[in-house]
Amino acid sequence: MTTTPAHIEYVTRLGDNALILGQRMSEWCGHAPVLEEDMALANMSLDLIGQARMLLTHAGKLEGKGRDEDQLAFLRTEMHYRNLTLCELPNVDFGRTMVRNFLFASLQVLLWERLLASSDTELAAIAAKSLKEARYHAQHAGDWVVRLGDGTAESHERAQAALDYLWPYTAEFFAANPTDEAIAAAGIGPAWSELEAAWEAVVVPVLNEATLTVPARTPFKSYGKFGRHSEHLGHLLSEMQYLQRTYPGAQW
């Protein structure tokens, strides 16, 4: 298989999603509402960083310019990051964190399921390992969405506010684009636009169980996966990349 730019971009997007959300989730470590959640959030963050390492290593190999996982993670600037905007948004509170995790992990489950059959065998192997993790993340976050939505008046209000805030960013998940078309045609993976109905079929019943109102679609569009991000990514990267930027070329 000859490597195409679309292939590199697609794998990079998967890796960047995992890295940026993993980074966000790691911010919770030591600050969660109960010790068990400190552990669970650290665990999920570790899963995502592990996925990011495999995916970015793979993307670097596909690219063939000798860039490894760390060069890709620490030496790219905002516009070269291909993660969904949703992944880079600040945690704000436990409610927004869990609603975000649920919306994203539910997408990841569908992606990994489809990527098991990827013509890119390395990607298929990563999918096999990551699918179990994503299922656990979706389950864990989904349980919390239900608890918070159908908990106290305050928790319901916070969960609904989180959903209202995050929902518009989920349109980006399914935005059609030439990269996805090329990838689908090459049998590497699904065009994400194909997954929308399946995603809603998984997500909406849980939101209903949580007694949350599913927001209507709005004209709002975000473009993180195309390299145009929110203001938040720059701050996340400047923190994450600090040592590599300050001491160029040092080994750690």
Place this chain on the structure above:
Amino acid sequence: MYTQALDIPQQNAEKAPRAVENPAYQAEFDAKIDAGGYIEAKDWMPEAYRKTLVRQISQHAHSEIVGMLPEGNWITRAPTLKRKAILLAKVQDEGGHGLYLYAAAETLGVSRDELLDALHTGKAKYSSIFNYPTLTWADIGVIGWLVDGAAIMNQIPLCKCSYGPYARAMVRICKEESFHQRQGYDLLLTMMKGTQEQREMVQDAVNRWWWPSIMMFGPHDKDSVHSGQSARWGIKRISNDDLRQKFVDATVKQAEVLGVTMPDPELKWNEERGHYDFGAIDWDEFWNVVNGHGQGNVDRLAARVKAWEDGAWVREAALEHERKRAAREHQAA
């Protein structure tokens, strides 16, 4: 580790070793301890033994979770993805240690919420080592090497302590702590092979952490009030000074391999004793930090309290959801 305050003189020492509350039970308890056996949660035990254990185990648990903060300070800034994963896993382990230890304390009839309340209100202590700031990435390596290293020295004897649930928790914990120590040392080896700036960072971190690390073993034996009773109960098996010496002897050699120097001009091999001699410990500094006279203590506690208070609505929601679910099930039945 982290049990230094057990030996603090100004805390009311439980005098009256083996106070006789119930002579028959007491004799059985003593015999078990003397034979090196384990006391289990369901067994009778003297009240002072129970109280001492609750204090020691909860202090250790608090130390594990407060200890997540100084290292957590670098998770988002770790220099490589591999180091980020290692650090995150390490801090997660410390949270796990907190969990095992709270569970061990709960077997003694206290709840985790009560223990946390004592931490948050400043009634319970945690190891003062975690009040020091982590200023550079090298601190992460030095904490693993020296702080986890000192912790292991302190904790290995506790794997054979007389209280079964505590001893079993310590076995699991010690295994992970020695892993942390090796990872910390490996991080430092890599930095020492790097640039001049990296080596300076490591030396600076050693300069800041060396004395606090050797203070982790607590006051000198002659100033240690609780040690006698605790030794008799089999919950402190080796003296503070012996453990400290063992730690110094082991780490000085590791420092040589690393290529760093300890900030102690009096540190030198004593052929006669077969040990390293070291300089006088600044106990004023020790007591200041132990007693929380420092902004480090204020900040750490504030971070724990904030996490707890910010999470209150989440815990309430979980309880309320459970209550609703149970009510619905009851109605359906």
